[in-house]
Amino acid sequence: MDNMFKLCGFWTGIFAVMFYVGxxxxxxxxxxxxxxxFVLLGYLKLSERMYMYLFGAYLMIFMVGFSYYSIFIHVPGGGH
Known part of the structure; x- marks a missing residue:
């Protein structure tokens, strides 16, 4: 399970670079x-149950933050 968190860290890093380039x-x-x-959690060696609880909490916090950004901050097609 810890390797999956490292993999999620890799992909969110790729998306971070793509958003930065954009x-x-x-x-x-x-x-x-x-x-x-994700990368820090990947090295903690927790139980699978704890990893699932942390991932569920992450999904909740990330979706609230990203929804706030996309609704109130991001201007579609602006700036170019």
């Missing part, structure tokens, strides 16, 4: 924080 800095910073969270 000039979406706040979303990129949110994904950088997710990357750090």
């Amino acid at each position: 000039h979406m800095i706040p979303a990129s910073l949110l994904l950088v924080a997710s990357t750090i969270f």
Whole structure:
């Protein structure tokens, strides 16, 4: 299970770079924080139940944060 968190950290890092290249800095910073969270959890060697609880909490917090960003902060098609 810890390897899956490292893999999630890798992919959120890739998405963070893609958001940064797309000039979406706040979303990129949110994904950088997710990357750090996943990689650190990948090295803790917790039980599978604890990993599932942490992943569920992460999904809740991330979706609230990303929804807030996409509704109130991001301007579609603006800036170019």
